[in-house]
Amino acid sequence: MPRSRASTTAWASSPAADASLMHPFELRTERLVLSAPTPDDVEAIHEHCQDPVLSKYIPAITQPYTLEKAREFVAFTERGWASGEELTWGIRADGEFVGVISLRRVTADDIGFWLGAKHRGQGFMPEAVHGVLDWAFDPANPLRVESVGWECLTGNMASASVARKCGFTFEGEGAGRRPDAGGEHPLSWRGRIDAGDARRVKAGWPTA
Numbered sequence: 001m002p003r004s005r006a007s008t009t010a011w012a013s014s015p016a017a018d019a020s021l022m023h024p025f026e027l028r029t030e031r032l033v034l035s036a037p038t039p040d041d042v043e044a045i046h047e048h049c050q051d052p053v054l055s056k057y058i059p060a061i062t063q064p065y066t067l068e069k070a071r072e073f074v075a076f077t078e079r080g081w082a083s084g085e086e087l088t089w090g091i092r093a094d095g096e097f098v099g100v101i102s103l104r105r106v107t108a109d110d111i112g113f114w115l116g117a118k119h120r121g122q123g124f125m126p127e128a129v130h131g132v133l134d135w136a137f138d139p140a141n142p143l144r145v146e147s148v149g150w151e152c153l154t155g156n157m158a159s160a161s162v163a164r165k166c167g168f169t170f171e172g173e174g175a176g177r178r179p180d181a182g183g184e185h186p187l188s189w190r191g192r193i194d195a196g197d198a199r200r201v202k203a204g205w206p207t208a
């Protein structure tokens with residue numbers, strides 16, 4: 001799919017070169033608008049997160065997923081923006097809230113994402129990932145980073161496919177960085193993309 005560079009609003013004119021003063025900003029790609037989740041998105045988040053596939057691959061999405069959990073999630077994303085530690089965007093297609101993408105900046109820069117079930121398989125997530133990487137690697141961005149990591153539970157082929165198609169290099173399998181609900185570090189696949197890397201498929205990705 002042809003890819004147009006993400007356009008960004010707000011950050012370039014923001015005085016906040018310091019991540020601790022971060023204000024939410026919007027990114028736009030060909031089909032998508034990425035903007036911070038708001039309380040108006042709680043119902044859509046709640047509905048998407050009833051999906052057992054999300055709970056299977058994202059330990060933080062536990063069932064039963066209540067409206068209260070969706071509200072807590074939005075509040076969590078607001079704190080993440082305020083501290084600059086985790087920048088989370090709601091992904092919007094034709095005005096509909098279809099999923100989430102975030103860039104965690106706590107120890108290393110790390111991307112995470114999910115999409116509502118009925119919105120999968122249309123290349124939305126690769127497009128959103130490219131949009132976030134365009135911003136993260138933009139030399140004119142005062143908050144630019146040099147490298148972004150990705151991780152998924154071993155066997156999550158759809159997530160791996162997104163990272164592969166976006167030009168990440170597969171780094172192998174090992175204990176996940178983040179503990180699951182039981183405090184274990186589950187077997188996970190890892191990848192990485194550096195600012196100078198070409199956004200094309202690299203060899204070495206698992207095929208099944």
Ligand SMILES: CC(C)(COP(=O)(O)OP(=O)(O)OC[C@H]1O[C@@H](n2cnc3c(N)ncnc32)[C@H](O)[C@@H]1OP(=O)(O)O)[C@@H](O)C(=O)NCCC(=O)NCCS
Binds near residue numbers: 117122151152159
């Ligand atoms: C991972 C995810 C975000 C991919 O987003 P997407 O926009 O559907 O990505 P793509 O359209 O590029 O499809 C990626 C892969 O999903 C699979 N797929 C395609 N259509 C699909 C559909 N209708 N439903 C489910 N998966 C589908 C295919 O394996 C595809 O890989 P391919 O392009 O090599 O054939 C999405 O599947 C998802 O939200 N999964 C559950 C949450 C999750 O695993 N998040 C990542 C945690 S690390």
